[in-house]
Amino acid sequence: MSVEQLPVESPREEDAERHAGVLRYYELAKRAEWHMADMPWSEIPPIPETRGSVQKRARRTDVWRSVITQQYQADILAVKMSAQLLNLAPHHEAKLYYSTMVQDESRHVEAWLKLLEEVGGTAERDPYLDELARMFLDDLDMLEEKVFLMQVFFERLIIPRFRLIARSSRGTVLEDLCNRLTIDDGIHHGAGMAYERVLLENATKRTRGRLVSAANRMLPIFVEHALWRPPARAWIGRAMHDRDVQRLREDLEDGVRLANSLGLDVSDVELPFS
């Protein structure tokens, strides 16, 4: 289905059962919705506090600032992407669902902005996230491809990153936020899986093939993004590289298994590590 030819379907014509999966995620998203005031602002420190010399503390803050900047940048992409999905999705249930995702992603950006204020502003942009943004927003022209890369892959692959950040920032606002995002992105991913199933029900072999080739274009950029370290984090990057690569390989294999469970023949997907 190309973006220009999307049909407009009225809710009454829909087969309710067919779309029940997506609707379930809409209801789940409504129940899981949270507000900025629920977060422990001013009760606990924004980021982990470091003892030591002024230089050491400044270096630590730079690390956290760059971690937060990268997630902020990712959520800006998610705001734009969810707005596109809301506009493009022809199905009533999917539009309902995406109306909640747009709100989630924009609330995520709001929270990152507040955290950035606390740590002294943004750090360097991740060029690979910019590349992913161009690909997702401008280069892909089918709804099936956008849902597939954004929700099935990207949102699934960033969840372990939130867990990792939460684990190294115990007792901070940053940890609280990452725990919320783990839940939210779990819902975003689950909804994407459910909707992709609906979209692929009558998909042609050619459409399925396009999804696999889009995944092949995206995965190497995602790897660069996941392993990218700005100067502030370069020293950590070197020390953690092997573990990062191992973890990333497992995550990508998971992503490929999910694609397989959608009935896509992913034997042509080339994992960037193999």
Ligand SMILES: [Fe+2]
């Ligand atoms: Fe988000």
Ligand SMILES: [Fe+2]
């Ligand atoms: Fe998300």
